[in-house]
Amino acid sequence: MSAARGSKRAWGAIALAALALGCGSVAKPYAEPVMLAAPRAPLALPVRLDLASLRRGELPGENHGYEERRLVGEALAANAARVARAAFRDVADARGRPVLRPRVVFLEIGSGGAGFSRDLCSLVLEWALVADGDRTVWIETVGATDHDVRTAVEQTLRASLDALVRAPELRRYAEHGLPQPPEPVAELD
Numbered sequence: 636m637s638a639a640r641g642s643k644r645a646w647g648a649i650a651l652a653a654l655a656l657g658c659g660s661v662a663k664p665y666a667e668p669v670m671l672a673a674p675r676a677p678l679a680l681p682v683r684l685d686l687a688s689l690r691r692g693e694l695p696g697e698n699h700g701y702e703e704r705r706l707v708g709e710a711l712a713a714n715a716a717r718v719a720r721a722a723f724r725d726v727a728d729a730r731g732r733p734v735l736r737p738r739v740v741f742l743e744i745g746s747g748g749a750g751f752s753r754d755l756c757s758l759v760l761e762w763a764l765v766a767d768g769d770r771t772v773w774i775e776t777v778g779a780t781d782h783d784v785r786t787a788v789e790q791t792l793r794a795s796l797d798a799l800v801r802a803p804e805l806r807r808y809a810e811h812g813l814p815q816p817p818e819p820v821a822e823l824d
Contacts, residue, residue: 679725704742
């Protein structure tokens with residue numbers, strides 16, 4: 636066999652190995668719990684957690700990378716309950732409580748097209764607290780972008796806990812409840 640032919644085969648094997656080892660691959664998020672620092676003072680507000688949109692996989696974006704997107708939804712649903720339990724003293728599925736709803740508003744997982752390019756994951760999660768059926772008490776969006784999907788999910792969940800614990804609106808609501816709407820003013824003739 637000639638040296639040129641052996642060289643071509645060697646380069647072919649290297650290219651095949653690069654493709655097999657992750658050229659354009661996405662690190663898979665995991666179902667294991669994300670390590671969260673417990674806040675000093677969780678909110679004394681009983682809430683009900685609604686994970687329906689995360690469990691149904693309602694993730695915005697195109698179908699490209701469907702499997703990765705499904706895994707991100709599963710990882711968020713599995714860990715959102717941990718975030719809620721760390722932020723609030725009482726989380727239970729009881730009627731009449733304010734409802735805490737996390738929802739993915741943006742998710743993009745780009746994959747590198749060559750051996751030297753890297754993946755990029757951008758994730759934005761919205762948290763809303765709704766009381767009395769449809770009155771929004773609080774809403775906040777948090778997110779992260781990283782070259783690793785797992786890291787982006789972890790950073791978003793940590794930012795979620797921070798946003799929940801630090802929200803002055805939630806503290807006020809826990810102490811005083813919903814403010815009453817003002818009385819209508821009588822029209823003057």
